[in-house]
Amino acid sequence: MTVVILAETTMRTEKTACILCSRNCGLLVDIEDGKFTKIRGDEDHPLSQGYICQKAARLNYYQNNEDRLEHPLKRQTDGSYTRISWDDALAEIASRLLNIRTQYGGEAFATAGGGGQGNHLGGAYLGQMRAAMKSYYNYNSLGQEKTGDFWLNGRLFGSQACHTTEDVEHGDFVIFLGCNPFQSHGIPNARDTLKEIKKDPDRTMVVIDPRRTETAKSADIHLQLKPGTDVYLLSAMLSIIVRENLHDEAFLNEHCTGFDSVKEMLLNIPVDEYVAAADVPMEDVLKVARGFAQAESACVRADLGIQHSNHSTLNSYFEKLFFLITGQFGKKGCNNLHDSLIPILSDTDERNPKFKRSVHHGMFPVSGIFPPNILPDEILKAGDRRIRAMIVDSCNPAVTWPDATAHKKAFESLDLLVVVDVAMTETAQLADYVLPAASQFEKWEFTGFNMEFPKNGFHARHPLFPAKGETLQEAEIYTRLLEAMGEIPKRFPILSRIAKHEPQFSSHLGFIAALAATLATNKKQIRYGASILYRTLGPALGNDAASMAVLLPLTLSLAQKYPDAVRRAGHPGNKLTQGINLFKAILAARSGLIFSEHRFEDVWKLVKNPQQKITLEVPEMLEAMKKLKVDDLTSEQYPFILSAGERRSYNANQIYRNPQWRKVDHAGFMRMHPEDAERLDLTKGDRVKCHSETGSIEAVIEIDNSVRTGYLMMPHGYGSNYQKGSPNGPEINLITGLDHCDPIHRTPLHKSVPVNIEKLSA
Template identity: 30%
Template sequence: MPQPQKHLRTCNLCEAMCGIEITHDQGHILAIKGDPGDPLSKGHICPKAVALQDLHEDPDRLKYPLLKTPEGWEQISWENALNEVASRLRNIQAKHGNNAVGIYLGNPTIHNLGSMLTLMPFLSALGTSNRFSATSVDQLAPMLVAMKMFGNQLMIPIPDIDRTDMMICLGANPMASNGSLMTAPGFKNRVKALQDRGGKLIVIDPRLTETAKIADEHHFIRPGTDALLLMAMLHTLFRQDLVDTGRLTNHLQGINIVKNMVVGFTPQKVARITGMKAKDIRQLAINFAKAPSACFYGRMGASTQEFGTLTNWLITVFNTLTGNLDEPGGVMFTRPAVDLPGLANVSGNTGSFNSRKSRVRKYPEFGGEFPASTLADEMLTPGKGQIRAFVTSAGNPVLSLPNGRKVEKALQQLDFMVSVDFYLNETTRHAHIILPPTGPLEHGHYDLALNMMTVRNTAKYSSALYKPMPDTRHDWQIFNELTRRLQSHSPLKWAASEAQYLAIKKLGDEGMLDLALKAGPYGRQPEALSDMQKRMARFMYKRFPASGISALLDVSPYSRHTRGEQHNLSLKKLKQNPHGIDLGPLQPCLPERLGTQGKSINLVPKLFMKDIVRLQKRLERKTKPAPDSFALIGRRDVRSNNSWMHNSERLVKGKNRCTALLHPDDAKKLGINNGDNIIVSTRIGEIELPAQITEEIMPSVLCVPHGWGHQRTGTQLSVAEKHAGVSVNDITDDYSIDALTGVAAFNGQQVTVSTIKIEKNVVRLNDKRLASSSAS
């Protein structure tokens, strides 16, 4: 009789990349547990991993193409679906121009190997400038800072938490996320190890988060004032003569400019605005600077706010001026097996900013994309370049973008829309055709993007647990087929595109990954090269470190930082080591790895310096908010990440998590009791949800989670509909932005809170008034 089997893989439902062990009996999943042999997660697992089974078995998950008809959704063949999509897109572009088609990529895209490998050819074939993604509702700020300071948008510093003596978390909750732009599964265990070796974790946040509860210190701070705090901490460094830039001193520009820049931002002045005491601000800076090693880390609360770019810039400057950049225990840079940052340096594709502006609001592009805060405007505003057709991939912008009702309105008036998605959700219900890819357990997995963010270099490949169902398609197959159909029909271009199509089809995602691993810094030594050629390559590497040849060698097995001959990575070797392979701790790599001219770091990019004037005005503002006015912040739950996870009963069961947290003093002023439904409103609308009164939130701050709002009709999310909640983005103002980038300021927006009023025979509910007769 067959015995249960074990399948090892990486959970791809969030950024943590936890190793899991799936016990199954002839394909039927019996249990999902943490894999203690995984070199990164070491057995840690969070509740989300069970959703892999729920997703695979979900009767609501789509498997075959759907066409919207007057009678409803109709299943059609892949050939007809792909031909129809390509034909509709081409016809609209032929009539209105390439930019008449827009595209939005959701964040699950980066968790998918096939999508990552085939999206660029698809985008090239699509040929539109109207590109949008979750980047501009998530991590654009730290990526822009990386581009301006290190010359490469992918060179994001990662906290070396496993070797640090002090860690400060600002606007981040890794206990719920296990790290974001810091892949650190088992964060609680890593903090315990930090504390056991005498180190400290300090959390600065408007809420006593799950992370704050295990920290050594927690400081409340008013939302949106993080940049002011950092200016005061930098002021303290110079005032106390604590600036120490270590071995990078000769590669830094602008230290004196920073010193002059922070003169007016004293802890005393900043304390009034931030809500933190001046003595605490000073002591934080002093303790950080004097620690043997320390890392300052900020995330969503620090990024998606009015001064998100400035905050991320100042965090990097603070880490640098305390000697904690590119040093063990500080913030460091990864060396992934497929070295995307290194390849970007070699190709020169290290990022772009403001090379063009969006049509309606004139927002700057970043990395070829416009801020998603203006997506709806580009659809609703007539004129040349108006988006008339739309492509979405693994995204739900109706729930994830600001002013979701406006986004909804914009989608309703499109000429054509296609979604690559396996759910009929709040966004894809507006599509004319849905192309569902296979599920996570039906294809192999390797994290190309997230390996750039890990706190330790590792590599791991997960084979598929299940064979795809008959006549289904992987993401890479969908994009490859669409790319072929969209390519130009000129003979020369057609021949090149056909060759590309055939190569991708033959190699598949596994074949492409194998080539990338072999050519990467831990890959196989080229056997065809003679010993003389190998010695010559190493000579060129050492003799001409700034040359293009040296840069190319740096992302190959000849990398001086990886000694690739000891690893000989290939897909075959990863399959032979299903737990994953440990490639070692993060290593210092500057200045060689910089993509800047002259291999130097500019501490004061002009773009950021110009915004100091706006920050100064914020410091001088003295307006006092009304008693019913609150600063809005979001929150993350360990059982949730993207909105589609709400269709897993195991992840949504229990007490209602879509509640508004507010302080007891505020509740008393407004006459609100715990559990009362309240109205939260802004200029664009209002939502109704239960109040949860707690001292874990700062006074005059309201906290509402994102990703809910499943009450809309026309979806096929049977579990989520029963736990609908409300979408906080129905009230987030799409004109409340970081002025530097156009990124939506989800955190720190002012909202008004009121109780539900019953006046005579009229009951106010959401944005409707339901009249009832006194007789009833």
């Protein structure tokens, strides 16, 4: 089903949301002749309330660029592409997938991607392809970012689907750990929130970061630690808290188990040695430890700076112990858990034998996700049981995943590679078939990154433009592919008839009953529920909203779990109708809405452990601490530590392909301390070659005293070969390695890459 909107030449104003980071701020956009002409914040949006950063103003570079795909393409033997019809493309892909499934089984197939930032709707339909192929291989970018955090959540809270959030807006004492919200956002209305904390004399802001970031410049205390030493600093501060009896005994006794083992570990921390290793003033360390523990309300906001750094799992463990042993949890201004409407996470604890591991590495999935670091080996080194076919959706791993050279080699060796995307990405340029998807503003879409507490919001974005050329939305692509494979019939006449002719007053109840009866008689079809809803209920929704039908069971489930929270958010009804009412409200709300409003005591209902207690004792972490020693990441061969992936004013995710969107920093410069530059006889603008164990890239030097000596920083989001030209900026993942990763869940250590620098001629 193609979304159809008549082209207009007159200017109109619409409501939508930004798609560049997890915040998805509400937008008011002026549209004329198929283009965004003005973009500003939507004051009616219940979460962002008119807030916007400068990046959103350039969304037209996403919507209209020369790399946009408009027709299905098939790769020829000489490497060129020719147009192919949708029917032929899907028939050929279906036939080849079925042959691979028959010959090699489900472990020969994997998916990569499935939506990112603001386009998670397509992921619900892509997941059906793994079911059809009997595969368990799901790779996506969360697997190289957050699975260490998810793994720990499983150990602490009883499920990897539990996820913590931070009430930065109301905390008296806030620690920003390995993050720079001024640039990377990640918190509500980031720059406004930072200003509010800074100007309030009764609130304290602490930044822990090797660079004096834009956020650090506003902080009361900046612990500018040595790169890769977070584990020493965090464990030392926790030891101080326990030694001085600043931990919350009452909270620990009521809500936690296993503290005695944790306390014993913390008391054995060599505080002086570890603070010296981090190279920060002891006086400031004491202030932060005592201030956080004694604050009325305190929280920690952590991000990739610790999750992509040396000892990343231990870093995240101590980050969470910080707010747990001090009792700064489950209260206003503290860290909390939250509900979720879109289940982007699952619970796949490796201790459960029913969850299969990868063939070559024997790696387990975390939250249903395998780490990209293992993918090339699972394709190239797993022998007869290797991955042979992949669908890559809304993802560009040939540029954005570790060791781009290895990933490209692996993709080129596949028997079948299908890419579904908006643009002709570097990964698409390796594919056998390239299937053009409608852009995020040409179809209904939403984000699954709804992480607020106590109020949580959701924004279903309406299409703003007609689809280009022959592009289709992912719901249609994967439903047609399942039909071509013979996994589902093309028609469900009874369900479609009920959905179309059901009386308005019954509010889909008749359809829901009929669907349940249908699936009860054919349980195999349950795995294809998204496409069945799309084909049956979808057309009856009107307004080209068929793909959104998949939301109905999710709103029903949420209302069953948290009826009081949904009711407080303004969605009435009984056990049968409340979820339906929420579903209808979501489709109607152009600026989004609040879908749940909890009380702070509800946090404990979100803990999945028995007696709803938090398990502080994580054996793997206690064992790792016994082996921990102060180590130096640098060497004579690699004397610098590089942070490979910094957020700046004019870099974003890979959906911006045209480099003209950047007003500044076109080269993606490398930050270097003046002393290091002087020692290497470098000045601003000089070109260097940056070498790691994996590879080398060229970079342009920027002299910057905000970084420590021996520490270098380069941005992500560059390296695309727009219009198949030369890469625009550093191809950062040519120097990040597959084995430079966390030993437990194999997330890459992008923030602590040992490198050396070679000066090139001017």
